[in-house]
Amino acid sequence: MSSFDPFNTPGADSQAQQTANEQRLADIINCLHTGAVPAATRARLEGARSGTLPWTATLSPAELLIARSHGLRPIAAVSATCWLHHGWSWTEGHAQGWGMALQRLRAEAKAAGANAVLDVKMRTIPLGVENSTDFTLIGTAVRIEGLPPSQEPIVATVPALEFVKLLEADVVPTGLAIGAQYDWMNDWRGRTNQAWMGNVESTALGSFWETIRQRAHAELRRSAQPQGNGVLAHINFSQLFEFEGGENKPKRFLGRHIVIATTVDARRGVPFQHDVQMVVDMHAGSTPLTGTTPHHQSYATNDKEGAI
């Protein structure tokens, strides 16, 4: 009888597998620090770039058609994640998290030899890990025929059709700008207690919230400045909370505002070159002509949204 127990003794294969997995994870963590692209991902991207592996694209066939007719060649689906714990600020975490993910996405695009990443979607995973958010960007890295790979690929948070429409109009979507601000207000003097009043503006709350929004929009402008000369701001997310005070404690308010935008580089005063033709779209329900579905699922808001 052999004392060999297949259930207790890991085989050489599974041991090697385990070591490989651990090395892979260690490499990913190391790359998170250095800003490099993990080795496994880099190998896949280089394969797609050189044609030894099939290209992959998140584009629909219609988008592929329009992309190819405009000289765009898909290389690979690229993605980036930053999982952030909001130990300091949930609101500012959103600027940090998306900013970091954007930086990592650019690194993957560069490794793929791309000029641009388009169809970039913003996602968060509802895994419910305490007080944290997973900021994930997924898109398709493309190269433009006849252009050398870019050292700093642009990131377009618009679908491929909109990307091409913008390019035709000499507008280049370049990245993501974020303005995220919050503030607290202690109502020491009870200025928000207006129960006995008639029709009157609540100036205390109004100016409190207006200040937050102004600061968020000023930050949006600063965040956009290095990336382009304008933004299309598609996400405006805001919340105002009231916290009851207690004995000797005033009522408190928390206001926060997050605005996220696609930055663009546009020449001023140059409209798109096509003639305008009237067409009737016979689509039932929503029409693909006006764009596509919202390009994120990260902010539930009742504000009207377009594609981002």
Next chain:
Amino acid sequence: MPNDIPAHAKERLKGLRSSAHSTGVFTSDFSVNEFLLVRKAGFEPIGLCVGTCVYHVGIQYGSWGKNQELDVLSKAMYHARELAMSRMRAEATAMGADGIVGVKLTIKRLEFDEHLLEFIAIGTGVVHGEGHKGFRAHDGGPFTSDLSGQDFWSLLHAGYRPMEMVMGSCVYHVAHRGMLSGLSTAGRNVELENYTSAMYEAREIAVERMQVEAAAAKAEGVVGVDIHEGSHAWKPHVIEFFAIGTAVLPLDQEIAPEKIADPIMVLSVND
């Protein structure tokens, strides 16, 4: 005017039936637009193809503080989908279909047993109207594609034909708050690197597997890639990354590239 109605349609309106199909009937789940565009692309629907697989998913728990793939679950999810897909494809082969378009791959949880998952693949088998066999997959069987009829037409006009639905799956256990223990995060926003790296690894495994399938199908590329995550009511911290798309090859003699019209871009003035 009535002159514009084709002869066959007029016959039918007069009450006469066509006998073009061997069974006399085709079935499909096409919408009107899909039906018209699949025919415009030169194909005829012949029948709905279905594959089902009820699968008992085994149990596997990850160790509490460790990021790791749960390979028992990964294999289960992959194997069950593969079974459903291959059964659907067998039906299509039996019908003599050249391909299946509009494949919908869904998962249902059976309520009476938490380990039972039902995988369903359903799509419409089509044949080329002039009997062209060049559209079949590399193994000579029917191609499979999750593209709608409209997308199928668009793909052919982008110069590609669908080969095979390709997919990759990775069920992953995300460690429970390893980084933060003993580390004060009060007053700071800190990246949870073990979570971030778990996302990277799990997604990478799923995408790699999909790409390997595409390479095995001798495809040039994969279109309509969807990378998404689901938790199928597993324990918290267990998540599946799933990558799926349609592997494609460039058309060579099937449609001459110069016959492909340039698309017309439309800017809508509607809100």
